Amino acid sequence: MRSFSKLYGLYMAWAVSLVAVGGSLFFSEVMRYEPCKLCWFQRIFMYPLVLLLGMACYKNDRRLIPYILPLSIIGGMISLYHYSEQKIPGLAKLLPCTVGVPCNEDYINWLGFITIPLLALIAFILITCLLWMGRTKGEESEEELD
Known part of the structure; x- marks a missing residue:
């Protein structure tokens, strides 16, 4: 499984971003759910992932991964806060x-x-x-040389 994810992790990440953006557009444009402020922030971090991961997949360039990871991690933290705000009633009153x-x-x-x-x-x-x-070991050592 590890070698499969090393070979196809970039492509699977792109597929996940496509599904996430498609779902986001489905909820807002088809179901007519108006996004809240935190939803917009999550979109700000998800939508560029489709383009960046698509370019990385097209060129089979894994050197973009260190630049893409912060977008994904920050977007995940916003999602975690948003989910917490929905499920913990007192948290919604703070901000x-x-x-x-x-x-x-x-x-x-x-x-x-x-x-x-x-x-x-x-x-x-x-x-x-x-x-x-x-990420592969060889690419990590190449990044250190660049």
Whole structure:
């Protein structure tokens, strides 16, 4: 499994980003769910991943991974905070959304815990793990030489 993820981790991360952006656009454009402020921040970190990972896949260039990982990690932290704000009632009162849709509102709540921020968090975690595993020892030493 380790060698599979080293070979195809970059491509699988791109596929996850495509699904995440597609889901985001489906919820906002088809289902007409208005994104809250935190949803917009998550989109700011997810949407460039489609382009950057797509370029990296096209060129089969894993040297972009160190530049892509911070986007994925920061986006994941925003998703974690957003999910926490939805599930911990007192947290929403600390920094309330004052414009537009409240950030603690659940458009979907499948099985009592699956919400849109959780889906985004899963996507960011998958992208981060796939990219981390997709790095190879040879490429890491090449980066040190550059």
